[in-house]
Amino acid sequence: MRILVVEDERELAGQIVGEIRRNGFVVDFAETIASASEALELYPYSLALLDRRLPDGDATQAIPAMRRAQPGIRVIMLSALDGLEERVQGLDAGADDYLTKPCPLVELMARIRASLRRPGGELLPPVKVGALTFDLNARSASVRNAAVAFHARELALLDALARRVGQFVRRTALMEEIYGYDDNVQPHALTMVISRVRQRLIELDCGAEIVSERGVGCMLREKVS
Amino acid sequence: MKSAGSLWLRLTALVALSVSVIYLLTPIAYFYSPPDTLPDSQKLVGGYSGALNFLSLSKAQNLVIGALARDAKGALVLERTKELRAYAAANPGFRYAALGGPQCQPAAGSDPEVAAAIKKIADCPLGYGPFELGDAVRPAPWSFYSTYNSPVGAVALALYGYRFHWEDVLYFLRDQLRDTQWSYFGPTFIALILASALSVRRGLAPLRKAARRLEAIDMNALNSRLAAEDLPSEVAPFVQAVNRMLERVESGVVQQKRFVANAAHELRTPLAVLRARVEASEDSKLKGHLKRDVTRIGAIMEQLLASARLGGPGADMAQRIDLADLAWRVVADYALLCLDRDRRIEFEEREQPVFVLGDRRAIESVIANVIDNALRAEPAGGTVLVRVRDDAVLEVADHGDGVDPNDREAIFEPFWRKRETSPGVGLGLAIAHELMTKLSGRIWVEDTPNAGATFKISFRASPD
Numbered sequence: 001m002r003i004l005v006v007e008d009e010r011e012l013a014g015q016i017v018g019e020i021r022r023n024g025f026v027v028d029f030a031e032t033i034a035s036a037s038e039a040l041e042l043y044p045y046s047l048a049l050l051d052r053r054l055p056d057g058d059a060t061q062a063i064p065a066m067r068r069a070q071p072g073i074r075v076i077m078l079s080a081l082d083g084l085e086e087r088v089q090g091l092d093a094g095a096d097d098y099l100t101k102p103c104p105l106v107e108l109m110a111r112i113r114a115s116l117r118r119p120g121g122e123l124l125p126p127v128k129v130g131a132l133t134f135d136l137n138a139r140s141a142s143v144r145n146a147a148v149a150f151h152a153r154e155l156a157l158l159d160a161l162a163r164r165v166g167q168f169v170r171r172t173a174l175m176e177e178i179y180g181y182d183d184n185v186q187p188h189a190l191t192m193v194i195s196r197v198r199q200r201l202i203e204l205d206c207g208a209e210i211v212s213e214r215g216v217g218c219m220l221r222e223k224v225s
Numbered sequence: 226m227k228s229a230g231s232l233w234l235r236l237t238a239l240v241a242l243s244v245s246v247i248y249l250l251t252p253i254a255y256f257y258s259p260p261d262t263l264p265d266s267q268k269l270v271g272g273y274s275g276a277l278n279f280l281s282l283s284k285a286q287n288l289v290i291g292a293l294a295r296d297a298k299g300a301l302v303l304e305r306t307k308e309l310r311a312y313a314a315a316n317p318g319f320r321y322a323a324l325g326g327p328q329c330q331p332a333a334g335s336d337p338e339v340a341a342a343i344k345k346i347a348d349c350p351l352g353y354g355p356f357e358l359g360d361a362v363r364p365a366p367w368s369f370y371s372t373y374n375s376p377v378g379a380v381a382l383a384l385y386g387y388r389f390h391w392e393d394v395l396y397f398l399r400d401q402l403r404d405t406q407w408s409y410f411g412p413t414f415i416a417l418i419l420a421s422a423l424s425v426r427r428g429l430a431p432l433r434k435a436a437r438r439l440e441a442i443d444m445n446a447l448n449s450r451l452a453a454e455d456l457p458s459e460v461a462p463f464v465q466a467v468n469r470m471l472e473r474v475e476s477g478v479v480q481q482k483r484f485v486a487n488a489a490h491e492l493r494t495p496l497a498v499l500r501a502r503v504e505a506s507e508d509s510k511l512k513g514h515l516k517r518d519v520t521r522i523g524a525i526m527e528q529l530l531a532s533a534r535l536g537g538p539g540a541d542m543a544q545r546i547d548l549a550d551l552a553w554r555v556v557a558d559y560a561l562l563c564l565d566r567d568r569r570i571e572f573e574e575r576e577q578p579v580f581v582l583g584d585r586r587a588i589e590s591v592i593a594n595v596i597d598n599a600l601r602a603e604p605a606g607g608t609v610l611v612r613v614r615d616d617a618v619l620e621v622a623d624h625g626d627g628v629d630p631n632d633r634e635a636i637f638e639p640f641w642r643k644r645e646t647s648p649g650v651g652l653g654l655a656i657a658h659e660l661m662t663k664l665s666g667r668i669w670v671e672d673t674p675n676a677g678a679t680f681k682i683s684f685r686a687s688p689d
Contacts, residue, residue, distance in 0.1 A: 009494050015501030080493050082586060084541050102497035102523060104558075105504045168557040171574070215572030215611075216553070216560045224509050224565050 001125060002026045002043055003112070006036045006059065007051040007078070012101075016049065019105040020112065024125025031055070033062045040069045046116055049108075052079030052090065060093035067094055074115045078103065106166035113163045127162040130207020130222045134162040143206040153178055154197045161210065161220035170217040194218055233425035240421040244414065248405075278367045281393035283400045285384050288312050289321050290375045293332065301325040301377065303334030318367075318386030324349070325380040332380075343370045343383045350381050358385055431460050435467070447475040482533045489530035496523055509565075517562050524593040528656040531587035535663040542664065544585050545687050547578040549613045551585070555592045556611050559600065567605045570596070573612040581617050581684035583664040588684065591660050591668070592619060594653045595680045599623035602678065617686040624677035628670050636670065657682075 003025045007013035010031070017027045028043065030036040033056050036048070048066060050059040063075055075097075077090040082100040090098045096115055099108065113136070116124055126135045133142045139155050141148045150158065156178040161169060171190060178193065179185045198210040212218035292306045303323055313319050322335035322343065329349040331340035342358045343350050353371035355364030370383040435451045442449055450468045453461070496519065503515040535542070556572040563570050581588070599609045602625030610622045628636055635641050637658035654668075661668040667683045 009498070011498040012494060012501060015498060015505060018505060019501070080490060084544055084585075101493055102500055105501055166561075168560055170553065211564060213560045213563075213569065213571065215574045216557050216570070219561075 001046045001116070001123065002028065004028050004030065004036060004039055004045045004048040006030045006033070006048060006054065008032070008053075008055050009051070015105070016108065019109065020049075023109055023127070025112075033057055033059060036062065037065065037069070040066060040073075045070060045073055047074040047076065047112060049076050049078055049112070050095070052077055052081055052086070060090055060095070063094040076111060076115055078108075104167075106164075110164040110167055117163070127165055129162070129165055129220055132201070132204070132206040132208040134158055136163060143204050148200075148204060150197070150200070153193050154200070157193050157197055158220070161218070165220050168213065168217040168219045174217070232429070233422050236425050237418050237422045241414070241418050244417055248410065277389040278387060279369070280397045281387050281389045282369055282384065282397070284390075284393040284396040285312065285319070285321070285387040286371075286373070286382060287396060287400075289323065289382055289384065290373060290380075292334075293323060293325075293375050293377050293380065295377050296333070301330075301332035301380070303332045305334065315390070316386060316388050318388075320385045322383045323380045324383075325378055329381065336385075339383050339385050342368075342385075343381065346370070356383065356385075428457055428459070431456050431464070435460075435464055439467070442471070444478065447471060447478055485529055486533035489526050489533065492526055493530075496526065513562070513565055520558065520562055521597055524590060524597055525653060525656075527586060527590040528594055528653070528660065531584060531590050532656050532660055532663070535584060535587055535660065542584055543582055545580055545582060546585055546588060548581045548588070548617060548619065548684060549575055549577075549579050551589055552592055552611060552613050552619055555589060555596060558593070559596050563600065568600055568603045569608040570600065571608050571610050573610065575613060577615075579613050579615065579617055580687035580689075582687045583666070583685060587660050587664060591657045591664075591682060592621075594657050595619075595621045595668070595682065598653060599625075599678075599680065602626065617684045619682045619684070620679055621682075622673045622677060622679040624673060624675070626678075627672055627676060628678045633670050637668070 001024075003020055005013055005017050005020070005027060007016065007029070008031050013029055013031075017029050020027045028039050028045075030039050031054075033054050036050075039045075040048075050062070052059050059077065066073060066075065075095045077095040077098045078101060079086065079090065079098070080101045087098045087100075097111055099111060113124060113127075117136070124136045126133050128134075131144050133145075135141075136159060139159050141150055141155070141158055157174065160174055160177040171187070174194075175185070175187070175190055178190065194210060194212065201208050201210060207223050208220060209223045210218055210220055288306070288309050289303065292304045292309050294302050294304055296302050301323060303321070320336040320339050322337075322340035323332040324330065324335075324340065324343065325332055329344075331337065338359060342356050346354075346356060350370055351372055353369065355366075355368045356370055357364050358368060365385065367387050368383075368385045369387075370381060372379060372381050438449070438451055450471060451464045453464055453468065456464055500516075500519050500523070503512055503519055506512050506515075553572055556570055560570050560572075596609065596611065599621045600623075602623040603609050604625060607624045610620075612620045612622075614620065632641075637654050639652055639655040641655070658668055661682060665685045669681055671679050671681060673679045
């Protein structure tokens, strides 16, 4: 899965490219709209991460051309311009998502995954947390290349947390993702699922842990030694 | 501030004084006639010297009248009193006569030549005027006769050769005041003074109005101007100058704000780079510290930026924002930072959204700052509690030392600090306060039950 990063701030671009690469994607990097167009002619991309202000113009102007070149591409704008107007402009121009700088890299990764997850889409690279690997496509977990069995609800929870690894996820969001609309569940049920998964991760000694904060939610992250 | 006193009082006094002086000096004007514009008969005493001499007449008259007496047979005499002798010594040409009695005989001691001169006008002269002495063609500017009710009966006094001395003016003024018909001039005086007072007050009314308007102008209302219509020409230049000053101040402030906004904007990218570097670094203990620092810098920078932007034209104060969701996001960011520390943060979960109006970034940065503040006040092992109430009030409760009731206003001042030696809270709360004012909201601090401070932020609720 190939991602194009278009950003003229070299240092920031370096950090972003590094993070995306660590998460299992192939990344190319362009500094201008012109070189981005060249890259789009050479390779198929699943997603483009665009800085709004580029040396050779406003990146929103380039989105239609990108879509013509690669109809299936997802576009995320990344910009320091954060007014409501700018956001609307960016989304109107055809961006799928609009992020404002400064944006934590974990959130950026979650947005990229969310953007790429759609019916019939390409396969997402697995999420690695410590020794735990979670395959978002197959919804399966493995530790040090050995498959680990979880119940369906537990896998749903891991899936929801793995997609936003390193970030807190609200309980209400977890409820929606783990249980269907028809499920009549008590909030306590979710607590049970969370504590079971947390316990399993400890038993597996996989370097991944679930932390939770009251009212804030819970989070999957690499264990801090 | 030292006041120069009331302008209208001073002007009134000045008007009263000048009216008095003009009134008192009117007789001089009467006696002065330009030498060449009037027929000879009307040139009474001729020129300024005559008018000046007239000022000295009163004293000479008083002295001569004071010298009048009656002898044993009841005949008029002019005694050579000490004062009269002194006056004659000071005025070498001074001569005088008094006529009185049934036949208007010269009183004993009168100058015969002077007496003869007025006898020429009439046997018993009535009225007043100058006279010619000897074979002079014209009356001298130091000659004057008049009838007078003296203590010893009606007399006609004739004086000649009196000269002007400054000290004589006092006598003149005294006599003038004594002889004034106050029943007529009094009301005129009072009317004049009242009229001047009234016109000053009314003339300055636009200034008072302008002052009231200026009172309402602060940093957020620099675009207002004073009304420049219907102003008296004396006040207009001042008002216009104030308006021009406001224009200059406003453009200066706008420039300043643009500078702050640009500076903060410029800082965003390096900060994003720094944040990314920190996130990617390996040393997890150092990473935790650095992340907190970066977040704090970021929070202050975002506040500065929001504060600079809110005053400007790009501000969108009418964004409809779910306060509960926004507060959760900020709490989640700080919860991440708190994870491996001994302080925690808790969010009171709620089902219903709470919609407020304002600028998203501004609201976010205020919440971030207050939470950051609370986490620093929270003692080890404690938990900061964040709650969003139905009435669009956000509460952040810590369990630290609390805020002394006397300091509850002061902590929102820039660079306030608890003690001279303690590190200041810096600009954070001051900017938060400023932002809340611009957001038409309010920020204040109360006690947390048992211990600590609870900051409360009230936002403008959005109508459904």
